Structure formats: C-alpha cells, structure tokens
Amino acid sequence: MTGTPARGRPRSEQARRAVLAAALELCRRDGFQPLTIKGIAEAAGVGRQTVYRWWPTKEAVLLEALRDLTVREAPTLLPDTGDPLRDLETFLVGAYTMTARLTGQAVAGLMAEAQRDPELADRLQAGLLAERRRALREVLERAVRLGQLSEGAASLDLAVDLAFGVMWYRLMSRHAPVNAELAHEVSAALRRLLAPPGEGASAGEGGAG
Amino acid sequence: MTGTPARGRPRSEQARRAVLAAALELCRRDGFQPLTIKGIAEAAGVGRQTVYRWWPTKEAVLLEALRDLTVREAPTLLPDTGDPLRDLETFLVGAYTMTARLTGQAVAGLMAEAQRDPELADRLQAGLLAERRRALREVLERAVRLGQLSEGAASLDLAVDLAFGVMWYRLMSRHAPVNAELAHEVSAALRRLLAPPGEGASAGEGGAG
Known part of the structure; x- marks a missing residue:
C-alpha cells in the first residue's frame, strides 16, 4: 500500500x-x-x-471505513439463507466478532466522540447504527413471518436494542468480552424471549453451542 | 447553596x-x-x-456525586421487599428513571471520557458500574433462591448485561428513550428469559404495566 x-x-x-x-x-x-x-x-x-x-x-475517515466494511461484508453481516434462526446466529456472530477483532476501538471512539459532537452523533446514527438495527430487525421479522418467533414478551425493537446494547456496554465498559460465545448466548436468549406461545420453555436451547 | x-x-x-x-x-x-x-x-x-x-x-467530582447518590437512594435503588420480582421491577424503574432524569449526561460523559483515560475507566468500573451490576445480580439471585427465576436460557451475568446494556446503548446513541416504560419492558423480558422450566410461555407477562 x-x-x-x-x-x-x-x-x-x-x-x-x-x-x-x-x-x-x-x-x-x-x-x-x-x-x-x-x-x-x-x-x-x-x-x-x-x-x-x-x-x-479522522472521524469522517473511520465512519466511511466502517460503512464500507459493512457493505463489503454484507454476505456475512446480512445473511439470508432461508433459515432466519440460523441467520440470527450468523448475524450476531458476525457483528460481535467483527467488532471485537477489527472495529471495536473505532466504533467505541466514535461513540465517545459523538457525546461531545452532535453532528457526528447524527452521522453515526444515520450512517451506521440505524442501518445495523434495521438489518437485525429484518432477520427477526423473517423469523416472525415463518412463525419461528413472535412478539409478546418483548417487541422486536426491544430485542434489537438488547442485542446491540450488550455489545456496546461491554465494548465501552470492558468488564467482559464481546465474542462468538456472547453471540451464541444472545442468540439463544432472543429465541427464548421471542418464542411463539407454547414453545417458551424449550425454544431457547437450540441456538447455543 | x-x-x-x-x-x-x-x-x-x-x-x-x-x-x-x-x-x-x-x-x-x-x-x-x-x-x-x-x-x-x-x-x-x-x-x-x-x-x-x-x-x-470534574470527572472526580461527578464520580463521587454518582456514588453518593447511589448510596443515598439505596432504598429505591436496592430494594428488598421480600418479593424479588417486584424488587426487579423497582430496581430497573429506579435505575432507568434516575439515569434519564438526573445522571444521564454525567454517566454518558464519564463513559465517553473513560474511552480515552484508562485510569478513569478503572475508577468508573470499580466505583460505579461493577457495584450496580452486583446489586442487580443480587435481586436476580434472590428470585432464583425462591424458585421464581432460574438460569437456563441465559446466565444471570448475561441478564444483568442485557438490562444495563440497553440502558447504556440508548443513553449514548439516543435513538430511543430510557424511562419507566423501558424498565417495565426489560423487567418482563428478564422474567421471560429466566422463567423456571414449564413457566416459559407465560411468566413474562406479569411485570409490565
């Protein structure tokens, strides 16, 4: 280079x-x-x-780099295999491991900087965060359409915020890792949380491993 | 004054x-x-x-102010009524509304500053964040001892990080509010997530309202 x-x-x-x-x-x-x-x-x-x-x-460079990466890695980050529960797991593994491996410092730095710079906050929101929430929500919506998940104990918006929330919290607080194991745990948790009526007690188990 | x-x-x-x-x-x-x-x-x-x-x-002032407030508000923030599921709801309502009403800017500012200041990060972790996680975990542990909740689909540590994670994520990203309604939703979600075997499908409903 x-x-x-x-x-x-x-x-x-x-x-x-x-x-x-x-x-x-x-x-x-x-x-x-x-x-x-x-x-x-x-x-x-x-x-x-x-x-x-x-x-x-440098913030503008990083924001574009993160968006570029998201587009390039779309097959991993926005999977659509026809099996939404598998896609959910793949999405979270991709999001968390990429964050841990490659972009954690960048996104944490941008988020911190956004606390003092409202314009950066807007661009971070519009250019990255909202896009990522929408992508995860789409995976969940596909599962709802197939009857594999349902809103009830939690809305899809809450489920999305729980999944990204734990990632951001650990990324900034650093008391516990963001990794594939966390992705499996959160995937299982979301499946349990959004299990269709009657499948509540067991639906969470399949995703972990 | x-x-x-x-x-x-x-x-x-x-x-x-x-x-x-x-x-x-x-x-x-x-x-x-x-x-x-x-x-x-x-x-x-x-x-x-x-x-x-x-x-x-100013960071040292704020950190002490937040710790002081947590101690002073302990009856609300660390409830122990003998009904852990009610305590869970009370804890989250107290944590989220105090954050929204009083301390949100301070904790978000400290968290942002901690990204560039490792010593502040340590003090924030030891002086506030770890303490708050321990307090919420204790409420959940009391419910587990009474058989009202159980680990299974999620560990208590994950449940704690989900609850604080969504708060921090919304606090810093600001795409949705941190308020009592969120506390009710998260309380219901945790009850569903940690429902004892056989109570999975319905246990999440009681907490909201």
Whole structure:
C-alpha cells in the first residue's frame, strides 16, 4: 500500500481504499485516541492533502471505513439463507466478532466522540447504527413471518436494542468480552424471549453451542 | 447553596454536598462537555480552591456525586421487599428513571471520557458500574433462591448485561428513550428469559404495566 500509485480514477479508488484500511488498522492496533490524519496518510502511502481532500477529520475517515466494511461484508453481516434462526446466529456472530477483532476501538471512539459532537452523533446514527438495527430487525421479522418467533414478551425493537446494547456496554465498559460465545448466548436468549406461545420453555436451547 | 458557610467539620460536609449537587445539576442542565470546576464552584457557592482541594478534575467530582447518590437512594435503588420480582421491577424503574432524569449526561460523559483515560475507566468500573451490576445480580439471585427465576436460557451475568446494556446503548446513541416504560419492558423480558422450566410461555407477562 505504499509508493507507486496507479493513475486516474483507479488510483483514486485505490488510494481511498488504502486510506480506509489504514485508518481501521491503526485504530485497531493503537486505539482511537492516538489516531491522526498524518498517521493514516503515512500508513496508506498517500499525502496528507489527499486525505484532507476527501475527509475533514479522522472521524469522517473511520465512519466511511466502517460503512464500507459493512457493505463489503454484507454476505456475512446480512445473511439470508432461508433459515432466519440460523441467520440470527450468523448475524450476531458476525457483528460481535467483527467488532471485537477489527472495529471495536473505532466504533467505541466514535461513540465517545459523538457525546461531545452532535453532528457526528447524527452521522453515526444515520450512517451506521440505524442501518445495523434495521438489518437485525429484518432477520427477526423473517423469523416472525415463518412463525419461528413472535412478539409478546418483548417487541422486536426491544430485542434489537438488547442485542446491540450488550455489545456496546461491554465494548465501552470492558468488564467482559464481546465474542462468538456472547453471540451464541444472545442468540439463544432472543429465541427464548421471542418464542411463539407454547414453545417458551424449550425454544431457547437450540441456538447455543 | 450560596454564601454564609457554617464552621468546621460540618461546613466541610455541607460544602462537599453543595459541590456534588451543583456538579450533577449543571451536568443535567448543560451537558458534560461545558462543565468546569469553575462553574461547579460558583454554583455551589464555594471557592475554586475548595473544589480543587478535594477533587483534581470534574470527572472526580461527578464520580463521587454518582456514588453518593447511589448510596443515598439505596432504598429505591436496592430494594428488598421480600418479593424479588417486584424488587426487579423497582430496581430497573429506579435505575432507568434516575439515569434519564438526573445522571444521564454525567454517566454518558464519564463513559465517553473513560474511552480515552484508562485510569478513569478503572475508577468508573470499580466505583460505579461493577457495584450496580452486583446489586442487580443480587435481586436476580434472590428470585432464583425462591424458585421464581432460574438460569437456563441465559446466565444471570448475561441478564444483568442485557438490562444495563440497553440502558447504556440508548443513553449514548439516543435513538430511543430510557424511562419507566423501558424498565417495565426489560423487567418482563428478564422474567421471560429466566422463567423456571414449564413457566416459559407465560411468566413474562406479569411485570409490565
């Protein structure tokens, strides 16, 4: 990713991708706080002005990097196999492990920064958080349509907020890990919580493992 | 809270309480970011040096204010009526409404600041978050001892993290409110999730309303 850039449009796209990848990688390695546009530009092998031409702040770089990643990883992150309960598990494993492995520092840093920057808060909400809630809700809605889950003890909106809530809470508080095991536990919990009438006592068991 | 301080030890305690109350009130009114030691001192009617003598930063003031409040409100926040399911509901209503009404800006600000300050993160964890998790877990454990709830579809630790997770997520993301209605919903959800075998399908209903 250093030196010898190609020409014209392809070069722009190549540089864009290098910048986004460098931002995520530096953030993963060193955390959100030490991240700078200068560091991103160096790691991406582009000039600082190239970065500033497209993104005014490191937050803007990270937000685009996270959205890009979400789109690229859509097959994993937005699974639709025809088996919504399996998709639920896959979705949560994908969301939690990607957060733990790759993007945790970036999203926690952006969320923290959003507490002091209302405009960033709006963009984070519209560009990432609302999108992710909608995606999980869709998986749950498919399961409801097939009669595998039903609203009752909890609304789908609450179920979605419980699933992302525990991830965010652990990500920021760091008292317990965000990983595939948590995804299995939360998947089982949501199945129990949204079990159709009459299946309450046992429906939660299948998902864990 | 202004002027004419009393003398000796009682004056210290009075000033201490005035400082803590002022910090929470200013944070509630204007948010975490604009809060300063100077503003706290003025609102409390004490000199800046008085504040600095006890607390090096506004974060230290807020953390003590939150802990103080938790101790003072213990009857509401740590209920023990002999009916653990009622206590669960009371606990969540108390936690969520106090957060929404009084301390939301302060705790969200501290959590955000903790992302860039590992020492604050440790103190926030040890001084507040771990304490609150332990308190909720105790309520759930009492219900388990009486056979009203049981681990199975979810561990008590997961249940605790789901309950605080949804609160923190909404507090920081602000896409939906943290209020008594949420407390009722989460209480019902936890009862369903932790319902003893055979009571799964109906146990979640009683708590809402």
